[in-house]
Every structure is written in C-alpha cells, then in structure tokens.
Amino acid sequence: xxxxxxxxxxxxxxxxxxxxxxxxxxxxxxxxxxxxxxxxxxxxxxxxxxxxxxxxxxxxxxxxxxxxxxxxxxxxxxxxxxxxxxxxxxxxxxxxxxxxxxxxxxxxxxxxxxxxxxxxxxxxxxxxxxxxxxxxxxxxxxxxxxxxxxxxxxxxxxxxxxxxxxxxxxxxxxxxxxxxxxxxxxxxxxxxxxxxxxxxxxxxxxxxxxxxxxxxxxxxxxxxxxxxxxxxxxxxxxxxxxxxxxxxxxxxxxxxxxxxxxxxxxxxxxxxxxxxxxxxxxxxxxxxxxxxx
Amino acid sequence: xxxxxxxxxxxxxxxxxxxxxxxxxxxxxxxxxxxxxxxxxxxxxxxxxxxxxxxxxxxxxxxxxxxxxxxxxxxxxxxxxxxxxxxxxxxxxxxxxxxxxxxxxxxxxxxxxxxxxxxxxxxxxxxxxxxxxxxxxxxxxxxxxxxxxxxxxxxxxxxxxxxxxxxxxxxxxxxxxxxxxxxxxxxxxxxxxxxxxxxxxxxxxxx
Numbered sequence: 001x002x003x004x005x006x007x008x009x010x011x012x013x014x015x016x017x018x019x020x021x022x023x024x025x026x027x028x029x030x031x032x033x034x035x036x037x038x039x040x041x042x043x044x045x046x047x048x049x050x051x052x053x054x055x056x057x058x059x060x061x062x063x064x065x066x067x068x069x070x071x072x073x074x075x076x077x078x079x080x081x082x083x084x085x086x087x088x089x090x091x092x093x094x095x096x097x098x099x100x101x102x103x104x105x106x107x108x109x110x111x112x113x114x115x116x117x118x119x120x121x122x123x124x125x126x127x128x129x130x131x132x133x134x135x136x137x138x139x140x141x142x143x144x145x146x147x148x149x150x151x152x153x154x155x156x157x158x159x160x161x162x163x164x165x166x167x168x169x170x171x172x173x174x175x176x177x178x179x180x181x182x183x184x185x186x187x188x189x190x191x192x193x194x195x196x197x198x199x200x201x202x203x204x205x206x207x208x209x210x211x212x213x214x215x216x217x218x219x220x221x222x223x224x225x226x227x228x229x230x231x232x233x234x235x236x237x238x239x240x241x242x243x244x245x246x247x248x249x250x251x252x253x254x255x256x257x258x259x260x261x262x263x264x265x266x267x268x269x270x271x272x273x274x275x276x277x278x279x280x281x282x283x284x285x286x287x288x289x290x291x292x293x
Numbered sequence: 294x295x296x297x298x299x300x301x302x303x304x305x306x307x308x309x310x311x312x313x314x315x316x317x318x319x320x321x322x323x324x325x326x327x328x329x330x331x332x333x334x335x336x337x338x339x340x341x342x343x344x345x346x347x348x349x350x351x352x353x354x355x356x357x358x359x360x361x362x363x364x365x366x367x368x369x370x371x372x373x374x375x376x377x378x379x380x381x382x383x384x385x386x387x388x389x390x391x392x393x394x395x396x397x398x399x400x401x402x403x404x405x406x407x408x409x410x411x412x413x414x415x416x417x418x419x420x421x422x423x424x425x426x427x428x429x430x431x432x433x434x435x436x437x438x439x440x441x442x443x444x445x446x447x448x449x450x451x452x453x454x455x456x457x458x459x460x461x462x463x464x465x466x467x468x469x470x471x472x473x474x475x476x477x478x479x480x481x482x483x484x485x486x487x488x489x490x491x492x493x494x495x496x497x498x499x500x
Binding site for chain 2: 009020229
C-alpha cells in the first residue's frame, strides 16, 4: 500500500485525530466525577487545616474522614456579597455529609475576575459578589474561614485564612498553588511559611490590610509576614491577593465582629486568651483598635 | 531484526548511552524538577511510563504512518499518553499530581520521548520498543534522581523533606547553599556527572 499518497495521508491523520479525541473525551468524562471529588475533598481539608490551627490540640490524621470532620465542626457556611450582607446558605452536610457544598478554586476565580472589574470602577458589581464564608467551632473557638485567590508566577495561587471573632486576627492560614517553582514559590504551601501568619492582624484602617514583603521592607510587623527568598514574585502576588480579598470581605468582617461583640458575654474571656498566644506587638495593636471603637 | 539483544536494549540507556549525559536530551526538565527528590522520583516514573507506552504504540503504527507527517503523528501519540497519565494521576493520585503540577504536561516536550520513537520504535517491533522506551525513561530518571539528591541535600539540607543535616551543623555556622537551588547549579552538577562518566568511559571522549 502506498502510504505516502495525499489521500492516504489526509484520511490517516483524520482518523487518528478523531480516534485520539474520542479516547481522551471518554477518559476525561469517566474520570471527571472522581477528579471533582478529589478537588472538593482537597478544599474541605484545606478549610479544616486553616481552622484547626486555632487550637494545637486539634489534629487531623492522615487518613481522617475529612467530610465527617467538616460536618462535625462547621457551624455555618454561606455566601456574602460585597456589602457584607448574607445572601445564600451552603449545605454544611449536617444531615448528609456527602452533600457538603464548598466553593472550589474555579468558583474563587470567577469572584476574582469580578474584583478586577470592580477595581476598574464597575461598582454596581459589588452586590453581585458571592463570597464564601465558613464558620467553624474548633473546641470552643469560633473561627471564620475566608479564601483568597490570585495569580502567582506561573499559575493561580490560593489559600484560606482563619480569622478570630474580632474579624481581624489571623488564627490560621493555609496556601496552595497550581505550579509555582518547586522548592521556591511552592514553599507557600509549607508549614514554616504559613505558620508565620498565626497571630498577625489585618490593618482595618490603613491602605494595605496585609503585606508579604522582604523583612527589611516591613514597616508594620503586626500586619506583615516575611516573604520567601528566591520567590519574590510569588510572595508579592500572595500578599496582593490576600489584600484584595480582605478588602471585599471587610464590610462583612466589620459587621460580624460588631455583632459578636454586642451579643456575647463570654467573648472578652476568649479574646484575652487569643491575645495571650500572640506576641506583645499584636496585643498592643488590638488594644488600640478597641479603644478607637 | 529478530536478533535483538534485549540485555543491550535494556542496559545501554542506563549508563553507556544515557539519554541525558551522552545524548544530551531532556536537559530542560532535569534542571526544572530536581530541586526536591520527591518530585524528581515521580517525574522519573511518569517519564518512564510515557516513553515506554509511546514507543510501544508508535511501533505498532510504524508501518502505516505516512512518512511526510510522521513527526506530527508521533506528537499526537505522545500527547495522548501524557494526557492519559495526567488524568489518571489527577483521579487516583491527586496529591502526587499536585506536586508535579505543570511538569507532567511538559513531558510532551521532552526530547527523549520523540528521540526514541524516531531512532528506535519506528524501526523495531513493539516489544523491544516498549523495553527501549522504559529503559531510556529509566536512564533519564536515574540522572534526575542523582541530581535531585545533591540539590536537595546541599540546597535545603533535607532528603524527601526529612532533615538530614543536623541542627548542630547550623549552630556551628554551616549554611545551606542557596545557589544550588537555582537552575545554573543543576547544569553544573550535570556537567560534573558527564565529566565523571567520560573519565570512566574513555571511548566517549572526543579527540
């Protein structure tokens, strides 16, 4: 058979491409559910990972039932808009843990795109934002977990911040990335880096609520963490995305903090406890804000 | 064609005809994924699977491929394998697939895969081609692991994420070499490996 004729070549390539496309489509579709399940599990374990840092005695085993743990410890999960109003509830899996709803990174990306438009001045989008808020009760500590998402050096980076009831003290943080440089930017996902966030606070009054910068460039240590050397762009991108997300969560955080202060009697006790675990600078900053209020 | 020396097919790519140090293929990814040993190991495994299967499939198709479009056909076969590996990893080994991230996709551009299909699979039967692919992947993987071993040990003081260099060394003034984490040092390490190999194997030295 002449395998070099034009007709043969065209037919051969067409058949080959169609065949390969069919195989890939079939594989992608049959593995889709399993992959989505993995992404959801991953998100849930990240949420738990961030929230659990509030109490060091709360540990998550390697092979733990993440869905069950989530359902047991979550108090509420809902969406808020850019004005801080609660707009929609999420299934917390109290009745059936297989029905837990969480927002995965693709949802976060959609919100991030809206932020960009908002930054360009389309302020009518503010009420269209759907920002997920997860409230956990970890051994008596009430923590609010909010996500952040942004562009790193090679691909998206994202993470979850667990906030105290005052809406600005960070109790825990966890980050992840699609493809930052292994050994450099990828370190944002490692404990030595995200551990540094514990006890830091958002700057609720200044221009930048939080910064990740080179240690010599840090002016407000209570609102900043040291960047990773050799991964300047990833670090700065992370700082920027935390800032951007915190900015749009701010209306909600302020409202929630005011509400919890108004109706909790036991709150002061817990707050002193939280302040004890942070270092002196933070306590001072926290007191200052209290005075202002 | 029937008298293929299987031992030769399997062993040559590991040392004497190593794709990285002798043929100097696949340098790009050996610089990129050798910062940590774990990533290097999984990458090595993925490349072994992809080179093996692609050579196998290309060899089955070898008599039907129109000569004028053979490179593009090879490319389709290789990318099919790479995407399959990527999808399966995402579904059944999610954490591993996350460590490797973009580099799995980049196996497509690894010159070794195409090189072996061109040089071997198109002229040999499926089974020897499969073995040749696997062996070349292993030869590549070996270099990757060796380079990653030194880079992680000297650059971060760890192996597989576990601390190897004791804290007392750091207290005494020892410091991790930050330079070794950066790609240029990987190239230098690779050069050293080539040097060692050529001083053992004199027939590789150019006059």
